Amino acid sequence: MLEARLAQAAVLKKTLDAIKELVTDANFDCSDGGISLQAMDNSHVALVSLLLRADGFEPYRCDRNLALGINLNSLSKVLRSAQNEDIITLKAADDPDNLSLTFESQNQDRISEYEMKLMDIDQEHLGIPETAYAAVITMPAAEFQRICRDLSGISESVTIDASKDGVKFASAGDIGNGSVTLKQTHNPEEPALSTSIELSESVTLTFSLKYLVNFTKATPLAGAVTLQMSNDVPLLVEYKMEGGYLRYYLAPKIQD
């Protein structure tokens, strides 16, 4: 059986908000290491990989591996009934038909109990090769969100060019063109507000902004975002949170 108690409902609510538009149904894979999810969007262009480590829950118990097949829209509806500060407990039996969710207010004067029907999802687990990326860019998550939003007004695509001079996001469309260049900065007081660029070689890749804008729905989960790129491979966008991460992979646009 699974029993996982999470101190802040907000973490799960924000996580759902960040993935439910890309993925409709997914298995939440529960093991003694924690709860993970890996799913592609319908077009097979983007992939979401979520990990909520066991140590992010208190307590966490999972006797044997379980795949909880969940409709993310349904889970999102149920989580709407939880206040951000509520304590959430997830429970499932071995070979479960339902997931039980309990929301307790901080001072335990209100307890809400929901049961959600589970579904069978036949989902392949993808092999994502370990990659030593040529460019690793860490920047404020809000900055990345703003750049993607602003450039999506210009074009459907953005070309990200990482070089020793900085990282340049450039778009060209019918109405004209625009770009934003970020230089490396160092803010020791507020590391989350710094931009760092680690580079072993220059990288230039083009991506659909529709997906990137979608990824930035994870902005409330983390102060910083990390973009990892190598030429001719998918982009990895990572939001690290306490007790886990939310990663997105995006296939590049290639010259026809």
Next chain:
Amino acid sequence: KSKQSSLSSFFSGA
């Protein structure tokens, strides 16, 4: 002109 690639070209089992 650029074309959207698919993750299946990069990840096994996709």
